[in-house]
Amino acid sequence: MRxxxxxxxxxxxxxxDHLTTAYPDLTGRYEIVNGDMFQNxxxxxxAVYLLSRVIHNYGDDQCAALLQRLASAMGESGPEAELFLMEHLLPEDPQADEAQLHxxxxxxxxxxxxxxxxxxRTRLHLSRLLTDAGFILPAAEAKPNLPAEMTLLIARLNPDASPPR
Ligand SMILES: C[S@@+](CC[C@H](N)C(=O)[O-])C[C@H]1O[C@@H](n2cnc3c(N)ncnc32)[C@H](O)[C@@H]1O
Structure with a gap:
């Protein structure tokens, strides 16, 4: 894996600099690309594309632009490409007892x-953003209880959606 x-x-x-000095054994297993993810x-x-605590920095319009950019790259990666999204999901029902201290x-x-x-965002809110950008989000593929109470959502390109611009 790279x-x-x-x-x-x-x-x-x-x-x-940090990876070269702290993890010399990893040399050759990673590539660092200087760039703006909204542009390229x-x-x-x-490939598996990972967005960890990135989407939460932006409003819906910028998320849509970023997800479309990713969908476009994933279209070139092939049908096996996946998007891993790690976020602190808001509970769907904020009034529920277990939700109050989340x-x-x-x-x-x-x-x-x-x-x-x-x-x-809630899972529903994120699903809407993903669906609108041309992804499918299989219901079973959410893994809660990651460190810091994050959730991992796994999305794939929707083969029936129009190709991303
Ligand atoms: C909230 S941090 C998330 C860091 C890490 N993924 C995590 O889960 O802890 C967001 C990261 O996105 C980077 N970033 C912000 N705008 C970017 C852009 N336009 N292109 C590429 N990276 C960007 C920031 O430099 C920062 O490292």
Whole structure:
């Protein structure tokens, strides 16, 4: 397995320095691409695309643009390509007892104050964004209880959707 990290210049350069010195054994197993994910997402055959705590930085319109960019790269990767989305999902029913202390509520407020349009989302909200961008989200493929109470959603391109622009 090989990894490709797409990052803004300063972070990409720091990541490259850090990985080279702290994890020399990984040399050759990753590639760091300096770039803007809204402009260019590199396509690789049979790839898994991972967005971890990225979507929550943006409002719905920017999420739609980013997901369309990913759908376009995944179209080039082939039918096995998958999108892994890791986020702190808001409970569907915020009034439910077990929902009241979920950390996503506090994170939602932090995103509201630190970003323009950033927010935590429910699974339903994320599914809508994904569906509109040409993905399918099989119901069974949600894995809750990751560290920090994140959830992993696995999406694939919808073969019946019109190709992304
Ligand atoms: C909230 S952090 C998530 C970091 C990590 N994935 C995690 O789960 O902890 C968002 C990351 O996206 C990067 N980023 C922001 N805008 C970007 C862009 N236009 N293109 C590529 N990376 C970007 C930031 O530099 C930052 O490292």
């Amino acid at each position: 990894g490709v990290l797409v990052e803004l210049d300063r972070v990409a350069d720091e990541a490259r 997402v590199p396509a690789r055959p049979q 950390p996503s509520h506090a994170l939602d407020m932090i995103m509201m104050t630190l970003t323009v349009g950033g927010q935590e």
